[in-house]
Amino acid sequence: MYEINPYYRSNLQEDLETNYQIWLDFAKQEEFDKLAQEIRAKRDELLAETDKEMVLDRLKLTMPEDISMTNIVQGIKEFFTSLKEIFLSEIAKYRQSLRDIPQQPGFPYNVDWPERPKTNDKDKGES
Numbered sequence: 376m377y378e379i380n381p382y383y384r385s386n387l388q389e390d391l392e393t394n395y396q397i398w399l400d401f402a403k404q405e406e407f408d409k410l411a412q413e414i415r416a417k418r419d420e421l422l423a424e425t426d427k428e429m430v431l432d433r434l435k436l437t438m439p440e441d442i443s444m445t446n447i448v449q450g451i452k453e454f455f456t457s458l459k460e461i462f463l464s465e466i467a468k469y470r471q472s473l474r475d476i477p478q479q480p481g482f483p484y485n486v487d488w489p490e491r492p493k494t495n496d497k498d499k500g501e502s
Contacts, residue, residue, distance in 0.1 A: 377399065377402035377403060377405075377406055378402070379398065379401065379402045379405060381398075407483065410483040410484065411477070411482070411483040413483075414476065414477075414482070414483045414486055415476075415477065418473050418474075418476050421473055421491070422470060422473050422474070424491075425466055425469065425470055425491070428461075428464070428466040428467075428470075428494060429461060429466070429467065429470070465492035465494075466491075466492055466494055468492075469489050469490075469491055469492055472489035473489060476488075
């Protein structure tokens with residue numbers, strides 16, 4: 376069952392009967408758009424909950440007191456190692472699954488929500 380609220384006009388009944396398929400398609404699209412918007416809003420909330428898992432301060436960057444080519448190269452290596460760990464983490468995969476929800480077959484009527492992986496911060500009770 377679909378519901379629409381057209382503006383009243385004297386020929387509304389005739390217009391609905393004459394253009395039934397157009398009105399039905401319009402109502403279906405309205406329902407689809409509303410549900411898709413609700414699903415995306417929920418997805419965006421779940422992404423926001425995991426933003427802190429992806430911030431750059433998790434790279435554990437340190438500035439050596441002694442600046443040398445060896446220290447610079449080591450720092451770059453540590454940076455990319457940390458970056459790789461973050462982007463290949465379970466939380467990164469979870470976030471990508473959330474972003475892929477609109478591409479699921481059956482969206483927005485049938486959505487498979489990914490399960491949030493456990494993280495150290497969440498396991499410790501920190502939010």
